[in-house]
Each structure stands twice: as C-alpha cells, then as structure tokens.
Amino acid sequence: MDFTLTKEQQMLQQMVRDFTQKEIEPIASALDKEGRFPEEIIRKLGEIGVMGMTVPKEYGGAGADTVSYTIAIEEIARACASTAVVVSVNNSLACFPLLAFGTEEQKQRFLVPLAKGEKLGAFGLTEPSAGSDAAMQQTTAIKKGEEYFINGVKHFITNASRADIYIIFAMEDKTKGTRGISAFIIEKGDPGFSFGTIEDKLGIRPSITGELIFENCHVPADRILGENGKGFKIAMMTLDAGRIGVASQALGIAQASLDRSVKFAKEREQFGKPIAILGMIQEAIATMATDVEAARMLVRYAAWCKDVKQSYTAPAAMAKLFASETAMRVSTKAIQIHGGYGYMKDYPVERYFRDAKVTEIYEGTSEIQRLVIALNAIR
C-alpha cells in the first residue's frame, strides 16, 4: 500500500497551496466580515481548471482524479471554507450529474462552460418541507406538449442567485413516491424562474445561500436530466460524490484550526514559558492531530474508492461524518487554546468554528450519514 501522493498530486497540491496563500488567505477574513462572494478568486480558479477538475478534457475539464480533487478542496478550505464550498458545489453537485446522466448535447451545452469556469452551477433539492426527508418534494413538474412547467420553491441553495446553471429536482408523479421525481437543467433567465431571500448565516458568509422560486417556470422537454422518474436516484448518487467534497472542506477547516493552535501554543507565554509545554495543551493537540490525520485517511480512501470504481457510498458517508465532526471538535478546541484571543475576530479560529458547523448539516446531516452507514452495514 503506497500512501505517498503521485507526482501529479504533489504538483497540484503545491500549485493550489501557492494560489491559496497568495490569492485567498490575504482576503479571507475581509470576505467573511463583508459577506462578499469571492468573485475574483472563482474567476481565477476557473482559468486554471479547478472549477471542473475531474471533468474529462473533452468536456472542458482537467481530467484530474478524485484524490487530487480532495487535495485541492482541502488546501482552499484551509484559507476559506466559503470559496471551497463554491468550488465543491460546482464540481460535485453540478458537473458530476451532468457528466453521469446528461445527453451528449446537454454535456456540450451545459457541462463544458461549467467545467471551464465560464459559468457557475448549483444544486436545487432542498425545500422548506424537504430537508433530510428529501423525497418529500413539493416542487412539481408537469409536461404539457414539448415543455415542462415547474412550480415550487427551493431554499438554502448554495450559489443561489449567483449561479447560471441549476440541477433542479421536482415531482412529476406523486403516486409513484420517490420514483415520481425527475431532474431538470434550469438556466438563469428561464421564464418563471426567479430568486428569493438570500440567507444571513452563522458561517460560510461569503457563500451566497438563498431561495429559488419557480412560478410556472417553463423549459423545453430536452431539459430533463436522465430519465423520467430517476431524479431521486440521480440526487442520491450526486450527493454520494458531493460528500467527498464536503469532507475535504471540513478537513481543510480542521487542519487550519490545528495549524493555528500549534503556532499560538508555541508563541503564547504564560507562567514564564510557551503554553506548548503544558500537559493539557499537549493532550489537546495530540487529540486534534490524530483526528485530523484519521479524517484525511477516510477522505483519501473514499476518493480512491471512487477513482477505482469501487462502491463509495459508505466510505463517502464515513468521511463526511468523521471529517465534519472533527472540524467542529478541532475548531472548538482551537478557540480554547487561543483563550480570550480565540474569541476575538482578530484571530481566524472563530471563523473556522463558525464555518465548521455547517459541514455537519449540509449535503446530508450527520444523522443521515449515520443512517447511510448503518444501512450499508446491515443490508
């Protein structure tokens, strides 16, 4: 078993690390304070191929493997979890379903600009009545002639009004339960498609999270993604892949929290010595370091499973569950190690703590991850 990164993975890691340190780190705090979307950063990431990293070259992507993708997301998240989620949603929740389920024409028309970073994607599954109970889709899609008419509301959607291409799920036939749900490709500007509230969030504040409103939104019939009635399956498979992205984001937050804690512990002196020599600080750091390393192993393993085309549903759920809970524990402890300074916005650890929380919630709550893992073990 070879745990070393390949040359390609090492070079990618170095490049993304350089980019992050020069372009993202210096403005991450300001982006959070102002709740400002990282427009320039996303544009530059698009230019260097990060927005469609794992999409094959023939569809405008870079053709990188999933392990490389997790490395890139982790590096970005170390500086800014918000930028990381924008990249992750574009790659995992927009590019992936188009690649896996799109027709050739849909790939050329929608996947290529997303992969090249020319357009931004979003994933619209969650509704006010359908969170963990994703099957409870109230948004409807009715076919009339050669068009679909979509009515309903999606909320808590990452990239919301900023995105250009949306993967939307709607109920075509309620009598069929989950098999009545279909997936559609909606574009900004489609008639009857508008935006509602933009949320004011605890964390990942630069990321735009908001409502999508469909009022007799009508699109041509060729906008259906995959087959009728296969929407729920498409959503679940997409979320499986997306979990690897979120796990990487959480890992980046955890690593950044650990790095800052070690740095602070070496510099901060109390009782005449750096606090790094104190037993309780060392115990905390040992636990944090071990958890971060374990999270990294789970993330890499899930990514590897996907790359070698092994089933990755349970590994991805485990990675997301463990990495997100690690991010929460490690960032909480990081504030504690920083003492009073950790509570102040001058230091980034309070931002890591606020950003970490959502990783336990979106793309499947920790409870849902546990359900997925348990059912996988029991069946």
Next chain:
Amino acid sequence: MNIVVCIKQVPDTTDVKIDPKTGTLVREGVPSIINPDDTHAIEEGLRLKEKFGGRVVVLSMGPPQAMDALMVCKAMGVDLCYLISDRAFAGADTLATSYTLAKAVQATGPWDVVICGRQAIDGDTAQIGPQVAEALGVPQVTYCTEISVEGRKVIAKRALEDGYELIRTELPALFTVIKDINKPRYPSVMGIISVCRSCDIQTWTAKDIAASPKMIGLNGSPTQVSRTFAPEPKGVGQVLKGEPEAVVKELVKKLRDKNVVRVR
C-alpha cells in the same frame, strides 16, 4: 519570436536555517522552488509569445532534481524545457555557469530574446544574466520592469534605486527582470496533468551543448569558496550623546569612516 528563459531551482530560503556548527545552509528537508525572480522571467516570455507568436524555451542548469522546476514551467505553458545537467558542471561559479548557459542557449537554435531573473535567492550575485549576455555577445538591459518590443527594436524600462531609465536596444538581446514587471501565472491543472502524464523534458550534457571542459564546473571557475559563515552578531551598538549638532557631526564621521556614505 524565439524566446529563451534561464531559470534556477533554489531552496526556499524563507524556510532555511543555518547549521550552527558549520555556518552553512541546512538544505535537507527544505522545499525547492523556482527562483522567484525567474518566475517573472517565465511569465514575461509567455506574454511575449502571446503577443508576437513563436515559442518559449526554458533552460536550467542544475542537478537532476531541477527537473521538478522545469515540469512546473511546462505546466505554466512553455513550449520546451531542457535540463542542462552533467557531473562536469559541479562546482561552477557564476562565470562557468553563465558560459554553460550561453552554450545551451546557442544549442536551442536561432533565438531573439533571452530573459533571466535579476538574481537568485541563494547566491544573490545577480551576475548570471549580465555574464550570459557577454558570452553571447549581445546587448543587455538589467532590472527591467517593462520590455516593449516593436519589430527588432526594444525599449526597456530599468528600475534603479533613485529612479528609472529607458534603454533603447535591438534584438537579439538579453534582459533581466525584477518582480515589478508582471504577475506570474499559476500552472494550470491541465498543464500539470499533461506534464506528469507525458513528460518529455530532455537532459543536455556538456557534450550536447558543445561546452569546452576547461570552461565548465570547477575547471572553469576562477572563484574559490574558502569558507562560508554566518556573520557575528553585531553587539549592543553605541549611543551617541550630546547636543544634536555635535552628535550629527560625530555620526557622519563614523558613517564616512565605515564607507557607508561617501563624500561627493
């Protein structure tokens, strides 16, 4: 336009420590990077190509590990890279190095522009660019913050400590650049994957570039390094006390005696 860029792989000296016993750099475990000024040289080369067409060739004289630096260049979008590597090059000072690089430049075929970074962060001599230009027998403009080409004519802007100079010259010519000239692009994901999956960077030996054995490596190096050491800490310093006029006179005298300031 045929553009040749010379780069060096260096230890990332922001990370480097001095071994207290030997007084020399501890290189082990220190990451290697493309010399920062050289990244601006590569970028300038790529921009000239984007404007005028042609190709960008990057050369680096170094040990086999310098291949990593060239792979990054390839991932940035340069057309060709050559590693100039041979045991016979070991121990080269800047004169032997610049002779070797000049021979390598000539080996790439007809060329119009050579671009180098101003200086390397490990040696800090800034001698390579000027010496390569002399070896090639072409005009040189150093410390460039702008290179404007029209046909065969060039106007280059040089940054000096107290201002700027505009220098007019003609191709073929060599330029050394400083960081103000541009913002280097990042290697793209596609570029990295391409260079890793089909790496075609050749290594040239002394024979390949028709280098004379007397002019390369230790043989070709007039400079001999007898000792490397970290300077002694300067100590507490001296406080000059008294009336401002008298103190200033005393201070100026001390500065003159130490050659820090010169009398005009």
